[in-house]
Amino acid sequence: MNALASRRRHPAAILLLLFLGLVATGGLYSFLAPKPAHAATATADDVNAGKMLFLANCATCHGLNAEGSSGVPSLAGVGAAAVDFQVGTGRMPLAGPGVQAAASKKIKFTDAQIASLAAYVASLGPGPAIPDDQYTKGDGNIAHGNELFKVNCAMCHNFAGSGGALTRGKYAPSLRNVTGTHIYEALVSGPQSMPVFNDANLSPTDKNDIISYLHELDKNKNPGGMSLGNLGPVSEGMFIWIFGLGLMIGAAVWLGAKAA
Amino acid sequence: MSTTATPKGAAGLRAKDAKPVSAKGGGLAGWVDDRTGAAKPLSYLLKKVFPDHWSFMLGEIAMFSLVILLLTGTFLTFWFVPSAGEVIYNGSYVPLKGIAMSEAFRSTVDISFDVRGGLIMRQIHHWAALMFTVSITVHMFRVFFTGAFRKPREINWVIGTVLSLLAINEGFTGYSLPDDLLSGTGLRAAEGFMQSVPVVGSYLAYAIFGGAFPGEAIIPRLYTTHVLLLPAIIVGLFTAHIVLVAVHKHTQYPGPGKTNDNVVGYPMMPVYMAKAGGFFFIVFGITTLMAALVTINPIWLYGPYDPSPVTAGSQPDWYMGFADGALRMFPGFFEFTVFGFTLSLNVFIPSLVVMPLLYGIAGAYPFIESWVTGDKREHHLLDRPRNAPARTGLGVMAISFYLILFFAAGDDLMAIKLGLSVNDILRAFQILLIVVPPLAYWVTKRICLSLQRRDRDLALHGRETGRLVRTAEGKFFEVHQPLPEHELWALVQHESGKPLQLTATVDANGVRRPGAFKERLRGKVSSFYFADSVDPVTPAELAAAHHDGAAHEAIEAPQEDAGQWVGQLHGGADERPETDAYAPHEHQHDHDHEVDPDPTTAR
Numbered sequence: 096m097n098a099l100a101s102r103r104r105h106p107a108a109i110l111l112l113l114f115l116g117l118v119a120t121g122g123l124y125s126f127l128a129p130k131p132a133h134a135a136t137a138t139a140d141d142v143n144a145g146k147m148l149f150l151a152n153c154a155t156c157h158g159l160n161a162e163g164s165s166g167v168p169s170l171a172g173v174g175a176a177a178v179d180f181q182v183g184t185g186r187m188p189l190a191g192p193g194v195q196a197a198a199s200k201k202i203k204f205t206d207a208q209i210a211s212l213a214a215y216v217a218s219l220g221p222g223p224a225i226p227d228d229q230y231t232k233g234d235g236n237i238a239h240g241n242e243l244f245k246v247n248c249a250m251c252h253n254f255a256g257s258g259g260a261l262t263r264g265k266y267a268p269s270l271r272n273v274t275g276t277h278i279y280e281a282l283v284s285g286p287q288s289m290p291v292f293n294d295a296n297l298s299p300t301d302k303n304d305i306i307s308y309l310h311e312l313d314k315n316k317n318p319g320g321m322s323l324g325n326l327g328p329v330s331e332g333m334f335i336w337i338f339g340l341g342l343m344i345g346a347a348v349w350l351g352a353k354a355a
Numbered sequence: 356m357s358t359t360a361t362p363k364g365a366a367g368l369r370a371k372d373a374k375p376v377s378a379k380g381g382g383l384a385g386w387v388d389d390r391t392g393a394a395k396p397l398s399y400l401l402k403k404v405f406p407d408h409w410s411f412m413l414g415e416i417a418m419f420s421l422v423i424l425l426l427t428g429t430f431l432t433f434w435f436v437p438s439a440g441e442v443i444y445n446g447s448y449v450p451l452k453g454i455a456m457s458e459a460f461r462s463t464v465d466i467s468f469d470v471r472g473g474l475i476m477r478q479i480h481h482w483a484a485l486m487f488t489v490s491i492t493v494h495m496f497r498v499f500f501t502g503a504f505r506k507p508r509e510i511n512w513v514i515g516t517v518l519s520l521l522a523i524n525e526g527f528t529g530y531s532l533p534d535d536l537l538s539g540t541g542l543r544a545a546e547g548f549m550q551s552v553p554v555v556g557s558y559l560a561y562a563i564f565g566g567a568f569p570g571e572a573i574i575p576r577l578y579t580t581h582v583l584l585l586p587a588i589i590v591g592l593f594t595a596h597i598v599l600v601a602v603h604k605h606t607q608y609p610g611p612g613k614t615n616d617n618v619v620g621y622p623m624m625p626v627y628m629a630k631a632g633g634f635f636f637i638v639f640g641i642t643t644l645m646a647a648l649v650t651i652n653p654i655w656l657y658g659p660y661d662p663s664p665v666t667a668g669s670q671p672d673w674y675m676g677f678a679d680g681a682l683r684m685f686p687g688f689f690e691f692t693v694f695g696f697t698l699s700l701n702v703f704i705p706s707l708v709v710m711p712l713l714y715g716i717a718g719a720y721p722f723i724e725s726w727v728t729g730d731k732r733e734h735h736l737l738d739r740p741r742n743a744p745a746r747t748g749l750g751v752m753a754i755s756f757y758l759i760l761f762f763a764a765g766d767d768l769m770a771i772k773l774g775l776s777v778n779d780i781l782r783a784f785q786i787l788l789i790v791v792p793p794l795a796y797w798v799t800k801r802i803c804l805s806l807q808r809r810d811r812d813l814a815l816h817g818r819e820t821g822r823l824v825r826t827a828e829g830k831f832f833e834v835h836q837p838l839p840e841h842e843l844w845a846l847v848q849h850e851s852g853k854p855l856q857l858t859a860t861v862d863a864n865g866v867r868r869p870g871a872f873k874e875r876l877r878g879k880v881s882s883f884y885f886a887d888s889v890d891p892v893t894p895a896e897l898a899a900a901h902h903d904g905a906a907h908e909a910i911e912a913p914q915e916d917a918g919q920w921v922g923q924l925h926g927g928a929d930e931r932p933e934t935d936a937y938a939p940h941e942h943q944h945d946h947d948h949e950v951d952p953d954p955t956t957a958r
Contacts (some may be wrong), residue, residue: 113716194776221568238452245536245658251665255656259667262785264776267667312449318468319478319650327537327666331651331764332673335485339645340493343416343486344409346637350630351409 104349135170145215148208152188161219173284174222175213180280184273194264195287222282230299231275233310240308243301247292255307261288272313275306367464371461405627406607406620412495416490416633419638420483421593427480428582434470436462437532437578448655456534456659459574460864463654478646483524485651486642488674497748499720502738503606506731507655509721511599514592516718520710521589523674528581530652530672534574537652540669541659542570551702560694569662606737609848615735642827670764677713680763681705684785713757728852741810742891744803745884751798759788807889810846813838814892815900847892854882895909 113194150159156167163169181187181289185199204212213225241309245254248270253259256270270278279302285291297305315322323330391686405411438458444451444463447468466473495515498504505917506511531538531545546568565572602620613619621627657666671679682705689701724746725731739745761786762769770777817835824832838846855878862928892900 113590135716162892199943237450238454241450241658242454245661245664245666249536249664251667253668254658254666255653257668258771260770262769262776263778266771308450309393317650318655319474321649322653323649325653325656326768327668328652328670328672328676329768330666331485332676334645334649335482335489335673339482339486340489342641343490343638344413346634347409347412347416350634350637351407351412353630355506 132184132186141211141217142215145211145213148204149215151326153212156189157297161216170216170219172220173216174220175217175295176223176226176280177284177286178213178216178275179209179225180284180286182212182283183280184277195266198268206213223280226276226283227280227304230303231279231306233275233303233306235300235304235307236302237307237311239301240304240311243297244305247297251289253325253327255322256312257325270309273309275303275310278302278306278309295338358379360730377578400601401622401624401628403601403623404618405605405623406613406618408608409499411605413490413494413497414632415634416638417494418597419635420487420490420642421589422635423481423483423639423642424487424585425590427476427483428586429475431466431473431480432582433579434462434466434473435459435532436576438949439534439569439574440597443867444659451655451658454659457574459532459534460654460659463535467655474644476648477651478651481651482645482649483642484529485672485674486638486858487820488519488522488526489672491515491522492674495519495717496750496754500733500738500740500747501606501608502743502746502926504721505734506725507603507733508599508606513594513718514599516714518589518592521585521592522716524583524869525581525589526672527675528577528585530675532574532581533652533654533661534659534698535654535656536664536666537654537669539569539662540665541671542573542660543662548706549630551699552707553700553703568726604735605660606735609739609845611737611844613736615733618735634932636800652716673761676764677760678706678710680760680766680784681709683766683781684760684763684788686785709760712790713753717753727877727884728826729855729881738849738850739845741803741806742851744800744807744888747803748796748800751799752792753944755795756788756792758789759784763788804887804889807851807891811889811892814843814846847897849891851888851890852881852885853888854878854885 149157149161153161157163157170161170181196182204183202185202186196187289188203189196189326202209215296216222217224244256248256251261251267252270253267257332258269259267267289280290282292282297282302282305283294292302323334383396429553436458438459441455442458442461443463444454444461445450446465448464451464463477466477468474498512498515527541527545531542546560546564549563550556552559561567563573563576564570565576605620607613607618607620610619670676682702685701685705687701689704691698691700717893738746740750763781766780766784767777769775817837820834820836822834824834826832837843863870
């Protein structure tokens with residue numbers, strides 16, 4: 096105890112005390128903070144449970160029977176794939192009105208709850224189902240996927256899936272580090288401004304090839320060095336003006352100041 | 356700039372030259388000289404004196420980038436195949452395996468992945484190309500804002516402008532060669548520009564592409580243009596550019612001992628051999644560092660060109676950005692149908708008129724300015740930008756115009772990165788393009804005038820030291836420190852322009868004189884340039900400010916104890932007019948009578 100007392104005026108003591116205090120507060124908070132309440136439990140994986148979730152979380156905008164209203168789409172016929180994509184990527188429930196629902200890291204529901212919601216929406220009318228694992232694993236032909244990606248996707252999502260701008264504030268989001276299932280579901284359900292790529296357009300194997308190409312990009316091999324965001328010549332131009340010219344002028348000033 | 360060095364000038368350096376090597380001169384050098392006569396011109400060149408300033412090295416960055424481009428470009432030609440022939444890729448880059456592509460694209464991918472050192476060579480080449488155009492641009496800014504384009508250097512300015520125009524077109528042909536998705540999109544756009552030329556557009560496009568787009572002819576043609584035609588012209592013009600610099604001698608910033616008839620600096624050998632030679636390695640090193648660390652133009656990600664796909668974020672390299680931005684901003688309603696023919700002025704004007712127009716104005720500027728000022732003298736001393744407020748304002752105005760065009764080319768990336776609407780951004784740029792340049796002119800000119808006034812103030816009253824002095828009479832003064840003479844010189848050496856006086860527009864009989872309109876116009880432009888010019892401090896004003904010759908003592912003679920504050924007392928009652936209630940006491944203005952505050956109370 097004496098040893099401790101003698102060190103109480105050590106400069107690090109205050110920092111240590113602060114650190115302990117913060118850890119204690121944070122720890123207690125994580126135990127005691129009120130958990131978000133859910134209207135239904137996640138145990139029931141059937142249409143009724145989904146309907147309960149829907150009424151509590153979605154009906155405000157989409158209507159009691161998912162019939163939609165002005166500016167809000169009806170959910171009859173969008174299928175389980177659309178629900179799994181929109182809710183599973185955090186786009187729904189919509190955080191706020193805007194030009195476009197943005198993906199969010201905060202997923203509001205558990206996987207089981209999402210499955211219930213999807214089951215309920217699927218029961219409203221026939222639509223694309225959640226894809227089979229064999230088409231979303233990304234073990235297909237990368238080169239073929241590359242070719243398909245360039246023809247069908249690159250004009251909005253950019254050559255390396257970095258995303259791009261659409262009209263009036265809408266945008267095609269980045270496709271980096273998106274799961275194969277979500278890519279597949281987006282292809283078949285056509286969220287936001289995206290067109291639908293049905294099986295007649297791109298077969299399930301083709302879709303798997305595209306997923307394979309995107310997963311190849313995710314490995315970030317970057318043989319040329321830093322990628323500058325893979326945004327094309329704009330970021331290269333910024334780099335040369337700021338860093339390239341900055342270094343050159345720095346060297347010139349240094350040499351100019353150097354005595355002969 | 357060493358102040359202790361004895362000024363001897365290039366002629367002085369040459370005075371001690373050994374007599375020309377005779378036929379009996381020894382060694383290899385003598386042997387070569389006997390057969391080429393190279394010793395004299397070479398030694399002349401080696402003794403050429405250059406002034407020292409970092410901004411004079413911006414052009415060197417361009418020169419060295421050109422050397423890097425020639426070296427790495429030669430390396431790339433050993434493997435590049437300029438052919439549109441279709442092949443199936445089977446190299447080591449998996450995401451392209453089995454895909455049909457042109458030989459040009461395959462060989463570029465092979466250079467990137469299967470030729471040893473190929474990728475870094477490609478990246479050095481491309482970064483050096485961007486550095487080349489960047490350094491040309493900033494070099495141009497330096498020459499413009501310091502007035503280095505004035506007589507006798509107008510021709511060299513025009514050559515530089517042409518070089519800059521050639522450089523960006525050389526860049527575009529290189530950008531188009533690998534036949535990747537981005538370069539193909541660029542070529543497709545270029546084809547559209549050609550087609551937009553009224554009347555002959557489609558013939559022009561067919562002639563250049565050798566048929567319908569894309570055809571097989573364009574890549575070999577671009578290749579010849581990129582590796583032979585344009586480089587030859589660029590190197591030729593560049594040589595002329597450098598020879599003219601040697602002929603005119605280098606300009607220098609104003610300073611003590613620097614006149615229109617000398618060049619103060621160091622000789623080529625050994626000082627600039629070391630400095631410029633070292634700078635070459637620095638430029639090469641920085642370019643290589645960038646190439647080693649940062650990807651440029653990842654053609655393997657773009658994939659081979661195919662007329663059907665296009666990628667989001669399709670932009671040209673930065674130096675073509677202003678033309679792309681103009682194209683994006685130009686309103687679409689400029690497309691007309693005349694007698695059943697479509698006149699695509701909405702494409703023709705921004706893509707094919709803006710570039711030559713901007714470069715044309717830039718090239719013509721020295722002639723415009725000399726017409727306005729009527730100045731036919733030679734200028735080897737540079738202007739400080741503030742001392743030419745109208746020119747500096749016009750330059751900043753042009754740059755702001757260019758920058759808005761340039762930034763508009765990246766509107767889609769701004770939209771996605773800033774979460775804005777691309778339509779709104781474009782509209783904002785359209786408005787800014789009209790509003791900002793005149794505003795930039797006005798603001799810059801006012802800043803220049805203010806800086807000139809500050810220079811005047813500094814020259815007349817010296818630096819405020821913040822030290823307050825109370826005299827025996829109880830007066831308070833702030834002690835002003837007169838500027839050292841070599842600093843003072845830079846503030847007072849220039850001349851300010853004066854608006855031309857209008858001569859009579861009618862002759863003695865009241866009849867309109869021929870040419871009167873031209874003269875009136877010239878008078879108007881001249882007063883636009885010089886109406887509110889600030890004159891530099893004259894020696895008389897300086898003397899007056901330092902109180903009737905006492906200034907001489909303050910600056911030149913060692914200060915005596917009693918005259919401690921002579922020439923330094925400003926801002927107080929000392930400078931009040933006689934009518935002022937706080938005017939200084941009579942005796943202080945007696946000639947030859949020193950201001951005599953009691954030194955003890957002064958402290």
